[in-house]
Amino acid sequence: MAQATVETATLETSVDSGVRSVRGSSLLSQLTRSASGFAGLIIVVLIVAMSLIAPLVVPEAKPNVNQIWSGPSSRHWLGTNNSGQDIVTLILRGGRTVIFVGFGAALLTTAIAVVIGSLAAYFRGRFDAIMLQITDIVMTIPQIILLAVMGAFFELNSPFALAALIGVLSWPVLMRSIRAQVLSLKEREFVEAARLLDLGTLRIVFMEIVPNMASFILINFIIAITNATYALIGMYVLGLAPMSGDNWGIMINDAWISGAMFNPNSMLYILAPVAMIVIMQLGLIMLSRSLEEILNPRLRDR
Amino acid sequence: MPDPISSDPKSSDRPSSDRQTPLMELSGISQIFKTKRGDRPAVRDVNLTVNAGEVLCLVGESGCGKTTTARMAAGLTKPTDGTVAYNGQDIWSMDKDQFTEFRTSVQYVHQDPYASLNPIRSVYKTISAPLRKHGLSKGNDDSWKQASELLRRVDLTPPESYLSKFPHQMSGGQRQRVAVARALSLNPKLIIADESTSMLDVSIRVGMLNMLGRLRDELGVGFIFITHDLAIAKYFGWEGRTAVMYLGEVVEYGPTQQVINDPQHPYTRALLNAVPEPDPDLAAQKLPGGGLRSADIPSLAALPSGCTFHPRCPLFEEGLCDVTSPELSLIGSRREVACHVVARESGRAAADASVSVSG
Numbered sequence: 001m002a003q004a005t006v007e008t009a010t011l012e013t014s015v016d017s018g019v020r021s022v023r024g025s026s027l028l029s030q031l032t033r034s035a036s037g038f039a040g041l042i043i044v045v046l047i048v049a050m051s052l053i054a055p056l057v058v059p060e061a062k063p064n065v066n067q068i069w070s071g072p073s074s075r076h077w078l079g080t081n082n083s084g085q086d087i088v089t090l091i092l093r094g095g096r097t098v099i100f101v102g103f104g105a106a107l108l109t110t111a112i113a114v115v116i117g118s119l120a121a122y123f124r125g126r127f128d129a130i131m132l133q134i135t136d137i138v139m140t141i142p143q144i145i146l147l148a149v150m151g152a153f154f155e156l157n158s159p160f161a162l163a164a165l166i167g168v169l170s171w172p173v174l175m176r177s178i179r180a181q182v183l184s185l186k187e188r189e190f191v192e193a194a195r196l197l198d199l200g201t202l203r204i205v206f207m208e209i210v211p212n213m214a215s216f217i218l219i220n221f222i223i224a225i226t227n228a229t230y231a232l233i234g235m236y237v238l239g240l241a242p243m244s245g246d247n248w249g250i251m252i253n254d255a256w257i258s259g260a261m262f263n264p265n266s267m268l269y270i271l272a273p274v275a276m277i278v279i280m281q282l283g284l285i286m287l288s289r290s291l292e293e294i295l296n297p298r299l300r301d302r
Numbered sequence: 303m304p305d306p307i308s309s310d311p312k313s314s315d316r317p318s319s320d321r322q323t324p325l326m327e328l329s330g331i332s333q334i335f336k337t338k339r340g341d342r343p344a345v346r347d348v349n350l351t352v353n354a355g356e357v358l359c360l361v362g363e364s365g366c367g368k369t370t371t372a373r374m375a376a377g378l379t380k381p382t383d384g385t386v387a388y389n390g391q392d393i394w395s396m397d398k399d400q401f402t403e404f405r406t407s408v409q410y411v412h413q414d415p416y417a418s419l420n421p422i423r424s425v426y427k428t429i430s431a432p433l434r435k436h437g438l439s440k441g442n443d444d445s446w447k448q449a450s451e452l453l454r455r456v457d458l459t460p461p462e463s464y465l466s467k468f469p470h471q472m473s474g475g476q477r478q479r480v481a482v483a484r485a486l487s488l489n490p491k492l493i494i495a496d497e498s499t500s501m502l503d504v505s506i507r508v509g510m511l512n513m514l515g516r517l518r519d520e521l522g523v524g525f526i527f528i529t530h531d532l533a534i535a536k537y538f539g540w541e542g543r544t545a546v547m548y549l550g551e552v553v554e555y556g557p558t559q560q561v562i563n564d565p566q567h568p569y570t571r572a573l574l575n576a577v578p579e580p581d582p583d584l585a586a587q588k589l590p591g592g593g594l595r596s597a598d599i600p601s602l603a604a605l606p607s608g609c610t611f612h613p614r615c616p617l618f619e620e621g622l623c624d625v626t627s628p629e630l631s632l633i634g635s636r637r638e639v640a641c642h643v644v645a646r647e648s649g650r651a652a653a654d655a656s657v658s659v660s661g
């Protein structure tokens with residue numbers, strides 16, 4: 001054992017990156033061992049890659065009055081829509097907004113929840129009480145109705161605004177569970193030791209306590225992506241978000257309004273975006289489930 | 303080993319002489335925990351001092367207030383009564399800079415090395431964080447060098463093989479050494495060691511104690527050393543002083559050599575009597591239960607009247623011990639004992655001695 005430790009010591013210059021990559025690679029190798037988790041990871045990576053690359057490569061689908069509602073053919077694999085646009089092209093180009101809003105809103109939600117939740121738990125007192133009041137208020141407001149009202153009042157045509165709106169509304173649940181975890185973590189002795197070394201409050205909260213819940217935050221981030229995606233698609237289906245550009249949500253709305261589901265030739269126009277969303281959500285859920293099993297030892301051998 | 307009894311109680315060898323300001327002075331500190339089922343006086347009216355480079359051992363059984371006292375000394379909890387003074391200044395009325403100075407000069411080594419190190423931090427990160435935060439190191443290379451030096455000081459050699467390890471890759475003894483190295487990183491004047499060796503294997507304990515002793519001698523670090531093990535107090539604090547605590551009060555306080563070789567308070571005697579005796583013949587001579595009248599520790603919620611030790615005390619005298627609470631009074635030259643009977647006997651012995659000398 002002594003020899004082994006001496007050997008690792010020679011890597012001293014790259015301690016940081018070395019340690020991190022070891023942990024990262026072990027996470028990845030554990031993920032490959034779980035079939036569903038690995039499948040989920042591949043699905044998510046493929047869809048994200050497709051949605052990010054396709055708009056740069058595939059040209060915009062041009063309307064063609066002669067090709068309205070044509071069924072699947074060798075030129076149009078999934079047929080065309082009510083203005084003669086190729087559905088495959090629409091699908092390929094339509095993922096970007098959905099994924100951007102999903103990730104953006106999840107990032108915002110997680111960031112707000114982590115910052116407020118951990119600070120509220122660490123400081124307790126009045127700050128905690130006020131923050132809990134705010135979460136109560138945000139949680140009791142029915143989200144979809146607020147989104148409807150906001151969508152009616154403001155022009156939500158930028159994906160940033162959509163991500164911000166969804167992100168700002170969905171943090172309270174995660175904030176509460178992070179607060180609960182910090183309440184228990186902050187009583188651990190290493191936090192007291194950091195306090196005795198006068199490391200500074202922000203450093204103690206965000207460098208000593210929060211990284212201990214990294215896996216929990218990661219899993220909740222993925223769950224937040226699925227929730228934000230559903231919220232966004234819901235807004236599109238209800239027609240609350242502006243119908244500019246092309247994305248899966250707008251496709252569903254458009255197909256619904258133009259009655260695509262009553263024509264067997266046009267059925268694919270509504271089914272294709274729904275299928276894309278379902279597959280992506282499935283991938284995310286599979287990924288988060290097996291990450292949970294890997295990162296939470298209590299769930300491992302069941 | 304008993305000291306020559308000097309007639310002047312304030313003789314020059316008394317460590318807490320008035321001439322120098324003690325490093326840490328606890329005067330009349332109490333901690334009363336308020337619970338739904340009434341108050342729990344965990345520590346009552348404790349007076350202790352530690353001078354620079356001195357060792358003070360706090361000894362007592364579980365729940366006697368040792369850790370609570372130490373936490374108040376470290377400034378982790380505010381005493382409900384009394385003052386904690388560092389270099390003669392009350393720590394709870396210090397300004398920000400002074401408190402920072404106090405905070406960095408008084409360090410604490412926890413009991414459980416499995417809980418006191420952040421599981422996601424490598425040893426290097428753990429030790430270098432305070433160095434960086436307080437501007438003691440210039441850049442990465444310097445932090446690395448200083449961290450190695452600190453590990454060498456706590457006998458973790460070669461330091462390079464430990465710096466990149468995580469707590470879960472080390473044994474309890476190694477972790478505890480890392481905790482000590484971390485406490486040393488800010489060049490403290492006083493280290494409060496709260497049962498720091500009791501979680502370790504007996505075989506590792508001596509090495510740890512020797513290491514701490516070397517720090518005391520070489521760096522002149524003062525120690526408040528908390529233990530329930532009198533053998534450790536004897537080993538580590540032989541040159542220093544020992545305070546024996548019982549139910550939140552100091553019952554005997556004096557030089558370790560006197561307290562252990564010649565215990566006066568009946569509770570200290572009982573504690574020493576409880577040390578296992580390897581010789582079966584000698585063990586058979588021991589009184590069952592250490593000569594105590596009861597083995598039950600009274601609850602803090604319902605403390606006995608008068609002297610809190612009277613329901614268990616072999617020297618109990620009705621009408622005296624269960625009525626008035628004894629104060630710490632000087633027995634001999636340097637030792638204080640809180641016991642009516644011992645104080646009376648020693649007063650009588652001193653009177654007899656002076657009579658026999660004069661007659």
